[in-house]
Amino acid sequence: MAGVNLENIVKRFGAVEVIRGLNLNIPDGSFTALLGASGCGKSTLLRMIAGLEETTDGTIRIGETDVTHELPAKRGVAMVFQSYALYPHLTVEQNICFSLSLAGVSKAEQKTHAARVSKLLQLDQLLDRRPAQLSGGQRQRVAIGRALVRDPKVFLFDEPLSNLDALLRVQMRLELAKLHQELGTTMVYVTHDQVEAMTLADQIVVLEKGVIQQVGSPLTLYNAPINRYVAGFIGSPAMNFLAGDASLGGTPLSIQLQGGGTVQAKVNAQPTQPNVEVGIRPEHVRIVAPGAGHLPGTVSVIEQLGNTSYVYLDTPAGPMIVEADPTQSHPAGSQVGLDLDMAHLHVFDQSGRSLSVTV
Amino acid sequence: MTDMTMTNTRATRLRRLNLAGGIITGLTVLGAIIWAFPLYWAVITSLKVEQDVLTPGIQLLPERWTLDNYIHVLTKTQAGIWYLNSLVTSLAVTVIVVLTSAAAGYAISQLRFPGRRLLWWLLLASFMVPIPALIVNHFVLMADFGLLNSWSGVVLPQLIAPVTVIIYKQFFDSVPKDFREAALMDGATQFQLFFRLYLPMNWGITTALAIITFIGAWNQFLWPFLAVTSESKMNITVGITQVYDAFGVRYARDLATAILAGLPLAILYLVFQRRVTQAIMLTAGIKG
Numbered sequence: 001m002a003g004v005n006l007e008n009i010v011k012r013f014g015a016v017e018v019i020r021g022l023n024l025n026i027p028d029g030s031f032t033a034l035l036g037a038s039g040c041g042k043s044t045l046l047r048m049i050a051g052l053e054e055t056t057d058g059t060i061r062i063g064e065t066d067v068t069h070e071l072p073a074k075r076g077v078a079m080v081f082q083s084y085a086l087y088p089h090l091t092v093e094q095n096i097c098f099s100l101s102l103a104g105v106s107k108a109e110q111k112t113h114a115a116r117v118s119k120l121l122q123l124d125q126l127l128d129r130r131p132a133q134l135s136g137g138q139r140q141r142v143a144i145g146r147a148l149v150r151d152p153k154v155f156l157f158d159e160p161l162s163n164l165d166a167l168l169r170v171q172m173r174l175e176l177a178k179l180h181q182e183l184g185t186t187m188v189y190v191t192h193d194q195v196e197a198m199t200l201a202d203q204i205v206v207l208e209k210g211v212i213q214q215v216g217s218p219l220t221l222y223n224a225p226i227n228r229y230v231a232g233f234i235g236s237p238a239m240n241f242l243a244g245d246a247s248l249g250g251t252p253l254s255i256q257l258q259g260g261g262t263v264q265a266k267v268n269a270q271p272t273q274p275n276v277e278v279g280i281r282p283e284h285v286r287i288v289a290p291g292a293g294h295l296p297g298t299v300s301v302i303e304q305l306g307n308t309s310y311v312y313l314d315t316p317a318g319p320m321i322v323e324a325d326p327t328q329s330h331p332a333g334s335q336v337g338l339d340l341d342m343a344h345l346h347v348f349d350q351s352g353r354s355l356s357v358t359v
Numbered sequence: 360m361t362d363m364t365m366t367n368t369r370a371t372r373l374r375r376l377n378l379a380g381g382i383i384t385g386l387t388v389l390g391a392i393i394w395a396f397p398l399y400w401a402v403i404t405s406l407k408v409e410q411d412v413l414t415p416g417i418q419l420l421p422e423r424w425t426l427d428n429y430i431h432v433l434t435k436t437q438a439g440i441w442y443l444n445s446l447v448t449s450l451a452v453t454v455i456v457v458l459t460s461a462a463a464g465y466a467i468s469q470l471r472f473p474g475r476r477l478l479w480w481l482l483l484a485s486f487m488v489p490i491p492a493l494i495v496n497h498f499v500l501m502a503d504f505g506l507l508n509s510w511s512g513v514v515l516p517q518l519i520a521p522v523t524v525i526i527y528k529q530f531f532d533s534v535p536k537d538f539r540e541a542a543l544m545d546g547a548t549q550f551q552l553f554f555r556l557y558l559p560m561n562w563g564i565t566t567a568l569a570i571i572t573f574i575g576a577w578n579q580f581l582w583p584f585l586a587v588t589s590e591s592k593m594n595i596t597v598g599i600t601q602v603y604d605a606f607g608v609r610y611a612r613d614l615a616t617a618i619l620a621g622l623p624l625a626i627l628y629l630v631f632q633r634r635v636t637q638a639i640m641l642t643a644g645i646k647g
Contacts, residue, residue, distance in 0.1 A: 087541075098542070099544075102542075
């Protein structure tokens with residue numbers, strides 16, 4: 001087992017800089033998710049750790065070893081690809097043992113390793129099948145088995161669940177979490193799905209345009225995002241952002257919401273301009289009688305999920321989503337009041353920086 | 360419209376379809392007969408006594424059946440040696456062409472090295488030069504090397520096969536890069552990637568190309584005819600012309616020789632019909 005340390009990592013494709021001087025410490029034994037929208041550089045970063053992509057500048061360390069210019073097979077890492085990359089002409093057993101076979105390990109030893117891994121991943125009944133004869137979930141397990149058999153110091157996952165249907169994805173998520181608990185090996189997991197990142201990882205790295213926006217535990221990122229990008233990216237449904245005018249200098253900060261009342265927000269820094277955005281999560285807003293609360297709103301759509309419902313509203317300060325009691329009825333077009341829980345307000349200045357937490 | 364009228368209309372339409380189908384089938388059968396008749400005629404003639412071949416009228420079946428012509432060709436000529444020569448040279452051409460083409464296709468498709476693009480363009484350019492245009496150069500070259508009248512002399516000029524390189528390159532291009540990267544992470548070398556991943560994953564195309572290369576090499580006439588003058592080094596395609604020369608026009612015997620020469624290919628074709636069709640379609644796609 002080993003941690004991964006990235007120092008001043010730069011990656012350029014021609015003139016395009018994809019990763020810009022990135023520094024990151026992935027602790028030994030952690031489950032770290034690299035999270036970001038398409039094109040943010042998360043897969044490139046993972047491929048650089050794997051050695052499949054040359055590093056333009058900077059240093060990659062796995063454990064204490066500098067592996068920046070080391071061959072992929074010599075880094076002690078194993079990777080599970082989005083497409084699984086199972087060799088179609090080989091059986092499950094041969095796929096699992098491919099790396100051992102390349103290394104010249106004896107057939108008997110290969111069998112022992114295959115048995116160990118297949119038992120762990122419940123593949124023992126499928127060893128003679130070919131990838132085409134497996135379901136999506138089984139293929140996924142074989143891909144993990146192939147990585148597992150090498151006893152790597154670090155596991156790398158490149159969006160491994162994105163080809164599975166919703167139900168299977170939840171199941172495999174659980175299996176991955178269990179696997180991490182059992183093995184305790186460092187895992188680096190690339191995803192654009194924040195639910196996957198939140199449920200699996202103990203450390204999330206939010207990337208945007210090749211720059212780390214924030215690193216922290218799922219709850220830290222959820223409760224204390226350091227900027228508007230992270231606040232908007234983490235959480236489903238996303239955080240609401242309301243336009244407001246702040247009275248400069250006061251503590252708590254007094255903000256007049258556009259077309260609504262005034263809210264008081266605890267801040268750690270003062271804005272330089274009065275124009276600010278107030279962020280609040282859907283579960284921290286309450287629907288009250290028209291005329292009451294901090295903001296008037298008109299119901300546009302309701303999503304009933306059974307245990308809860310999401311009410312989409314138009315307000316003078318911007319569109320909002322509110323998590324509401326499913327037993328209460330809010331017909332489309334009805335006027336309501338919105339009460340914001342001031343203990344959970346986030347304030348962002350014009351640059352998108354959060355004023356609510358200490359950076 | 361009543362049910363009865365609808366049923367009648369459908370029946371009329373079906374009758375028309377049946378009629379059209381019948382006419383097409385009839386025409387196809389007629390075409391097949393016209394195409395196959397010379398083949399049938401050759402087989403029947405080879406089973407006739409020589410004196411019965413040039414009798415007036417058309418004899419669809421021999422009056423007197425005989426295998427003498429075949430026995431004669433197999434025992435009184437060097438047909439056995441010609442077969443062996445054909446087999447050795449065709450197999451050598453097939454194995455070397457397939458292996459070198461696959462390796463070249465892999466290199467151009469998967470490896471990054473200076474001059475790769477130039478090499479690719481040269482390959483495409485060489486593909487534009489018809490092989491018969493090079494035949495004099497080949498002859499001079501082989502003569503200079505002292506390889507005329509030898510298996511090597513027959514084989515070497517037939518190893519120029521840009522089409523198979525192009526086909527392999529295209530197939531290797533289409534292998535998703537995840538397989539390659541997964542194997543690289545598993546510690547595969549370039550040779551292991553080639554022999555354990557790219558070749559087995561394209562096994563179908565390899566067999567198809569091997570069969571069509573073998574057929575091409577077996578059917579070669581012009582080059583083996585020029586490169587070999589010694590009867591003991593001749594291929595079957597060249598050897599059968601010697602039967603003609605030695606005995607004058609003896610149709611039954613000549614046709615028996617021709618049938619014996621083509622028989623291995625006919626069997627090969629029957630066994631690997633689908634693969635041959637696939638290979639022809641592939642090469643036609645490239646050449647088209």
